Amino acid sequence: EPEVTQTPSHQVTQMGQEVILRCVPISNHLYFYWYRQILGQKVEFLVSFYNNEISEKSEIFDDQFSVERPDGSNFTLKIRSTKLEDSAMYFCASSEGGTTGGEQYFGPGTRLTVT
Amino acid sequence: GQNIDQPTEMTATEGAIVQINCTYQTSGFNGLFWYQQHAGEAPTFLSYNVLDGLEEKGRFSSFLSRSKGYSYLLLKELQMKDSASYLCARDSNSGYALNFGKGTSLLVTP
Numbered sequence: 569e570p571e572v573t574q575t576p577s578h579q580v581t582q583m584g585q586e587v588i589l590r591c592v593p594i595s596n597h598l599y600f601y602w603y604r605q606i607l608g609q610k611v612e613f614l615v616s617f618y619n620n621e622i623s624e625k626s627e628i629f630d631d632q633f634s635v636e637r638p639d640g641s642n643f644t645l646k647i648r649s650t651k652l653e654d655s656a657m658y659f660c661a662s663s664e665g666g667t668t669g670g671e672q673y674f675g676p677g678t679r680l681t682v683t
Numbered sequence: 684g685q686n687i688d689q690p691t692e693m694t695a696t697e698g699a700i701v702q703i704n705c706t707y708q709t710s711g712f713n714g715l716f717w718y719q720q721h722a723g724e725a726p727t728f729l730s731y732n733v734l735d736g737l738e739e740k741g742r743f744s745s746f747l748s749r750s751k752g753y754s755y756l757l758l759k760e761l762q763m764k765d766s767a768s769y770l771c772a773r774d775s776n777s778g779y780a781l782n783f784g785k786g787t788s789l790l791v792t793p
Contacts, residue, residue, distance in 0.1 A: 624779035
């Protein structure tokens with residue numbers, strides 16, 4: 569069964585450093601998403617991406633965040649200057665259609681720890 | 684906003700039936716999702732309701748009332764492995780994002 573993959577599974581970085589989280593969505597999916605989940609809290613939407621551009625972003629997704637689809641398979645989330653409060657599990661997801669089309673498939677997540 | 688409310692915790696006995704309720708703001712609403720999340724893992728899709736009524740899928744069923752902004756997830760014949768967090772989510776007004784509730788942590792006891 570096709571699945572979304574993410575690397576690395578765990579990333580430790582120092583405050584102020586840049587990190588890039590990588591995702592490989594399911595190959596025939598057209599919509600890509602990033603969510604985050606701070607430990608013990610709810611899953612929060614960050615950004616959605618369709619047709620090589622951002623289709624929606626939340627208030628969390630400020631100027632320190634960016635997304636890119638550098639080639640036909642990868643989808644990345646960059647955090648330019650990490651803060652302690654960026655420590656969270658970051659989930660990538662993909663879907664065939666937008667949310668009105670049904671299921672989003674989530675990757676296993678990257679646990680980001682900022683020290 | 685799109686406030687989504689669901690109980691924080693529930694406990695049920697193996698073999699029993701449990702109903703997890705969810706209420707949401709109806710403005711700009713298209714559909715309601717339920718996801719299951721085991722500790723330390725990613726959310727996995729359970730159901731998607733667009734129309735009013737009950738949709739059954741094996742041991743799990745999901746109900747939606749669009750006019751009341753209300754949904755529930757019904758789990759039958761509970762098993763120990765059903766102990767997890769159950770996340771209610773609705774789509775954003777634009778249809779490009781999922782907004783999740785805080786989740787209901789279900790504990791199934793022997």
